Amino acid sequence: MTAPPLDQQTLVVAPGKDDKTVRLESGDFAQIPVGWELLPPGDAGVTRRVKAAGPTWTVKEKKGRRMFSKGLWAKADQIAKARESMEATRSTATYAKAKQAAKKKRDEKQEAYVEDFHGAVVKFLRFDDQYEAMARRFATAVTQHATPVGSGTVARTERIPIQRRAESAVIAWMRHQTTGYDDMKIARVKGERREVRRQLAEQSRKLLHKYRSGAPDAMKLCPLAKALRG
Structure with missing residues (x-):
């Protein structure tokens, strides 16, 4: 069975050669899809909603023995909707x-x-x-x-x-x-x-x-x- 295109897959990746690429588990480099945006780490609520909407590329970097999150790549409109939804939820009593x-x-x-x-x-x-x-x-x-x-x-x-x-x-x-x-x-x-x-x-x-x-x-x-x- 042929694997779907990368922009339709949910992946865990590493930082790439520059801010427009990531490194796949295979070691190959991949370009960030057009229309995608990096959601920085720090807001768990928004991150969960973006992941639920999928697909996403989670960027992790190993330093020493520990893994650090560098953010989440996803469609820009997907991130915008997650932020708006989270803001609406947080405004309730x-x-x-x-x-x-x-x-x-x-x-x-x-x-x-x-x-x-x-x-x-x-x-x-x-x-x-x-x-x-x-x-x-x-x-x-x-x-x-x-x-x-x-x-x-x-x-x-x-x-x-x-x-x-x-x-x-x-x-x-x-x-x-x-x-x-x-x-x-x-x-x-x-x-x-x-x-x-x-x-x-x-x-x-x-x-x-x-x-x-x-x-x-x-x-x-x-x-x-x-x-x-x-």
């Missing part, structure tokens, strides 16, 4: 009410997650009773840095358990706040940065052990205590 309810739900979910994450950090720290107040200050600092929506930190991923997220967030916070990592000149050799991070993580774990064991001099000349005071 029903939509406004639903959006407000959704925001409230997201805020409640975020508040609950922040509380759970803070508890997971305190649990990971396991500081001796005499350093309990410091543990909670430390957990608050890590939580405030790591949990905001869109922060892109390990705390925002759901691929690993919250206990591991808490541990990774603590070690990352310490790497930036209690070591000279940010000012280090690390050779651009494969694996070198990973090795430096491993060494600093071990250094941070030794520092944490002092507070876990209740060492009476744990706070003396301690970079962690200094960072938390700052």
Whole structure:
């Protein structure tokens, strides 16, 4: 069976040689059909409606291990109609009410997650009773840095358990706040940065052990205590 013309197919493509071409999965380049327009990413409602009307070419670009959306090619009038339809929907009281309810739900979910994450950090720290107040200050600092929506930190991923997220967030916070990592000149050799991070993580774990064991001099000349005071 002969495949339909490209402008009648819904495809996932990569950026082309210029803004008028795309690269197909086969590796070949294809011209953007006449009358088509690129819908930038960012408006999920409009994008869904354009895709539903079809056909479309979704542009994705791989950077490192991640794929990034670069937009959606479709007929210009198709995109215009989707935008008009979405605007009409968003102007209704029903939509406004639903959006407000959704925001409230997201805020409640975020508040609950922040509380759970803070508890997971305190649990990971396991500081001796005499350093309990410091543990909670430390957990608050890590939580405030790591949990905001869109922060892109390990705390925002759901691929690993919250206990591991808490541990990774603590070690990352310490790497930036209690070591000279940010000012280090690390050779651009494969694996070198990973090795430096491993060494600093071990250094941070030794520092944490002092507070876990209740060492009476744990706070003396301690970079962690200094960072938390700052």
